[in-house]
Amino acid sequence: MAGSPAVIIVLAVALAAAVAAAVAALRQASRLRAQARQAALLARQSEHERDMAQQVLAHRVEEERELTREKTQFHAKLADYEKYAAMAQLALGAAHEINNPLLGIFSHLELELKGADDPEQRAEIQACLEGAKRISSTVRGLLNYARPGPLHLSRVSLERLVDDTFSFLRHQPMFRAIELKKEIPPELPTITADANQISQVLMNLLLNAGQAMPQGGAITVSADKVKFEDRIEVRVTDTGCGIPADILPRVFEPFFTTKRGQGTGLGLSISQAYVRSHHGEMEVESVPNRGTTVRFNLPVRQLGRAAPEPEEELVS
Numbered sequence: 419m420a421g422s423p424a425v426i427i428v429l430a431v432a433l434a435a436a437v438a439a440a441v442a443a444l445r446q447a448s449r450l451r452a453q454a455r456q457a458a459l460l461a462r463q464s465e466h467e468r469d470m471a472q473q474v475l476a477h478r479v480e481e482e483r484e485l486t487r488e489k490t491q492f493h494a495k496l497a498d499y500e501k502y503a504a505m506a507q508l509a510l511g512a513a514h515e516i517n518n519p520l521l522g523i524f525s526h527l528e529l530e531l532k533g534a535d536d537p538e539q540r541a542e543i544q545a546c547l548e549g550a551k552r553i554s555s556t557v558r559g560l561l562n563y564a565r566p567g568p569l570h571l572s573r574v575s576l577e578r579l580v581d582d583t584f585s586f587l588r589h590q591p592m593f594r595a596i597e598l599k600k601e602i603p604p605e606l607p608t609i610t611a612d613a614n615q616i617s618q619v620l621m622n623l624l625l626n627a628g629q630a631m632p633q634g635g636a637i638t639v640s641a642d643k644v645k646f647e648d649r650i651e652v653r654v655t656d657t658g659c660g661i662p663a664d665i666l667p668r669v670f671e672p673f674f675t676t677k678r679g680q681g682t683g684l685g686l687s688i689s690q691a692y693v694r695s696h697h698g699e700m701e702v703e704s705v706p707n708r709g710t711t712v713r714f715n716l717p718v719r720q721l722g723r724a725a726p727e728p729e730e731e732l733v734s
């Protein structure tokens with residue numbers, strides 16, 4: 419019975435069916451595995467795409483923020499320039515109105531002086547003349563602020579200007595207890611500039627720094643080439659009294675001074691006007707009781723302006 423052909427056939431069929439089922443199951447399993455791999459791949463891909471989209475979004479947000487920042491800075495600068503233009507206009511008008519009658523006063527006083535024999539009377543006239551001279555020098559300052567005048571350009575070595583200014587100031591009593599330091603890299607390019615104006619700027623900044631530390635301290639003049647730009651940046655840093663935050667925004671206003679009776683308040687405003695007429699900018703940062711840094715930048719070349727004189731101007 420066991421070996422009957424019918425049984426063998428049934429067994430063979432059953433075996434074949436089992437093998438076919440097993441093969442089908444294996445195929446199904448491999449299809450499922452392939453599908454799973456595909457799904458995993460898709461999942462990784464979409465994760466990657468999501469990460470990329472997030473990065474792009476973050477970048478856009480950062481760009482947006484940067485744009486807003488630049489816009490705010492631009493508006494602040496524009497307002498600053500408008501204020502400067504209005505003040506310059508006012509200064510020009512005032513200087514003109516003061517200058518003409520002042521010339522009359524001068525010539526009248528000089529005539530009076532010539533005709534006066536009484537020493538007391540002469541002293542009085544001299545005092546009036548001194549006062550008129552003070553007014554005249556203030557008016558000149560006003561004019562320098564409002565209309566810095568054409569630039570006399572030459573190739574200028576900043577290091578040399580700093581050396582000249584230092585050697586002049588070192589002999590002044592105010593600078594006796596002050597250490598004057600210079601940090602200028604030898605590769606700093608020479609610039610095309612009005613040597614006289616830039617040395618006046620340095621002088622004004624150094625005088626302010628010196629006046630800010632009556633007990634002594636240190637002043638450092640440092641400079642660098644601005645990266646990726648054809649400009650240099652100059653910094654005058656002191657270890658003086660600093661500037662309180664509430665008056666900091668006013669220091670470039672003409673006639674703003676905290677040195678009652680000793681300053682006209684024109685030093686910084688004229689310096690800023692000179693730097694601007696070179697297409698540069700000037701700003702100040704300060705920490706009360708720690709010190710102040712005034713920085714300004716200047717282009718290496720004055721593009722579109724008359725060529726500089728070949729010889730560097732000497733300033734002493």
Ligand SMILES: Nc1ncnc2c1ncn2[C@@H]1O[C@H](COP(=O)(O)OP(=O)(O)OP(=O)(O)O)[C@@H](O)[C@H]1O
Nearest residue numbers: 626627630669675676677681682683684685686710
């Ligand atoms: N380095 C500094 N440290 C502390 N305060 C400063 C400094 N530089 C400027 N200031 C402040 O800014 C004000 C304006 O400076 P600015 O040079 O224009 O005028 P001034 O020094 O008062 O007078 P002037 O320069 O005409 O003699 C000063 O009175 C002072 O209060």
Ligand SMILES: [Mg+2]
Nearest residue numbers: 622626685686
């Ligand atoms: Mg000053």
